[in-house]
Amino acid sequence: MTNQNVVVPESTINLAITVAVANSSIFSTAAQKPPAAPGGYISISRKNFLKNLEINGGATINALVDSMRASSPTHHKSTPSLVDDQTSWMDQHPSALEMFEQIIDASKGKQIVMFLDYDGTLSPIVEDPDRAFMSKKMRATLRKLARCFPTAIVSGRCRDKVYKFVRLAELYYAGSHGMDIRGPVKGGSKYKKGGGAVLCQPASEFLPMIDEVYKELIERTKSTPGAKVENNKFCLSVHFRCVEEKKWDELIQQVKSVIKEYPKLRLTQGRKVLEIRPTIKWDKGKALEFLLESLGFANCSDVFPVYIGDDRTDEDAFKILRERGQGFGILVSKFPKDTNASYSLQEPNEVMDFLQRLVEWKQMSLGEEASV
Ligand SMILES: [Mg+2]
Secondary structure, three states: OOOEOOOOOEOOOOEOOOOEEOOOOOOOOOOOOOOOOOOOOEEOOHHHHHHHOOOOOHHHHHHHHHHHHHOOOOOOOOOHHHHHHHHHHHHHOOEOOOOHHHHHHHHOOOEEEEEEOOEOOOEOOOOOHHHOOOOHHHHHHHHHHHHHOOEEEEOOOOHHHHHHHHOOOOOEEEEHHHOEEEOOOOOOOOOOOOOOOOEEOOOHHHHHHHHHHHHHHHHHHOOOOOOEEEEOOOOEEEEOOOOOHHHHHHHHHHHHHHHOOOOOEEEEEEOOEEEEEEOEOOOHHHHHHHHHHHOOOOOOOOEEEEEEEOOHHHHHHHHHHHHHOOOEEEEEOOOOOOOOOOEEEOOHHHHHHHHHHHHHHHHHHHHHHHHO
16 A cells, blocks of 8 residues: 655645636726626636735625625526627537547547546535435446546545545545545555555645634634535535525635634635635645556556546646646536636536446447457
8 A cells, every 4th residue: 555645835825716707807906896797707817816805805705705606606597698608618618428529539549537526526516515415327327437447536525525425445536625635445456556545645734723723613603504614634615505695795704714813724715615725735636646647647648637527626637637738627517617628518417428428438449349
């Protein structure tokens, strides 16, 4: 078994927020409010946004509430301009199901490696995050997928929790946004030379701090009905799926009042969730690179990584794939969003169909090889 603790330098950024708005205008000052966002998404670059924000000012709260609203759409308004937006977005990020043949052609002669986010990708986003179960059919599909390709689940959740949802010992698991990585627990991996579990925990030193902040957040947010704090071991989530929209600013105030005492932690926002993470330079993209290296594909040109995810945090992985010029990202979304992914799928059911087609293609090609 490999037991590797990776130490990474701290970043100086304490707070990073991505804001989704209805058009492409960038706020010139922090006081400017973004327009209402009925469904379209254009994100402001993190650099510009940080430059303009007063971290502890009131405008930050407003911007964050608007961002929460925009990133948690519940319906799609069919105004003509949005239909046009959707059409042009789909031209740039076509359905991975419709482009299946082209995708397979691009992977010819290369080893496909699968990376899958969990919430909103394999399981639907449900009101109670503890009940985000995936379907039996999805589990069966994942099992077949892992027989065909090295497969990793990459999630913001605690690794143990994701494992309890997925319950497949043959997969790789990267929990806490990739800060807790483990390889297949049963019988090692057929892909990694020598087998055995990979272990990477670059934020171990933050464990006591995360526990402390977890307790404080529970205490501080208990007056906000519906708020749910989740301890993901190396990071924390404050779910606002069940919090009334008029209470969102109050919730942010509560979270920020805790976080401001911890400059080594940063606050980001995902799909119906606020995330609190150590300020280390480690994310889902780094986890993807770590896993590729662990699988022996560090400097290989014959690898074809495919990453499927639905959240802002998955963009780090999409970006790495673009930079490497290898494989591609698939964004799971019903709505246009600014993304580094190349293709799109609308919902977990479409993800399952795509994975199933990959399995069928692989089984067919193995059958053809065997008959030659
Ligand atoms: Mg997700």
